[in-house]
Every structure is written in C-alpha cells, then in structure tokens.
Amino acid sequence: MTLWFTLPADQRRSHANPGAHLSFVSPTVLRSRGFRFYFFSREEPRAHVHVQHATGEAKLWLDPVLEVAHNYGLTAGRLAQAMRIATEHYDEIRRAWNEHFES
16 A cells, blocks of 8 residues: 655656656545545546546545445446545545645
C-alpha cells in the first residue's frame, strides 16, 4: 500500500519531464491491492474518488456517505474490495481531496 499526494520535485513539470504536469490533472492518492484511487482535477465539485483496477473502474462518492456512483466493469467482489479499501482509508482520501481542491 502506498499513500501520497504531493508530487516529488523531480516529477514536476520541467523540460526534462514535460508530461509530469498530467499528474496534477489526475493525482493518485492511494494504491492498494491492485487498485489505484485518484481524482480528476477538472470534474464536478461533489467529493468523489475514481478507482481503477486491471479489471475495470468505478467512481465513489465521498459525501454525504461513501457509496458507488458508477461502476464500469468491476465484478461485485472487486467493487466490494474497493469499497473496503476506501472505507479503511477514507480519512486520507478525504484529506487529499480537501488539499487538492481547496488549494
């Protein structure tokens, strides 16, 4: 499991790494058990997180309660696993949302 939000200085946009700015558009906030949890910077204002797995993707609302907004191909078992991970790390994900969108 890896938690992070701030992009390291060596990965920020520069002439040496011109594509790195894309990490600010969809920053990864958590990787765990084959899932990537991330945000899209230019999307709707309601707090949510996207979840990507090799087998599909989902969008989870963070407020008013953690729930599935959309599921794109995850099996019921994978979706349940993603929800468990999101529940376990809800505070970190919510804090990352606040830092990213309120800055």
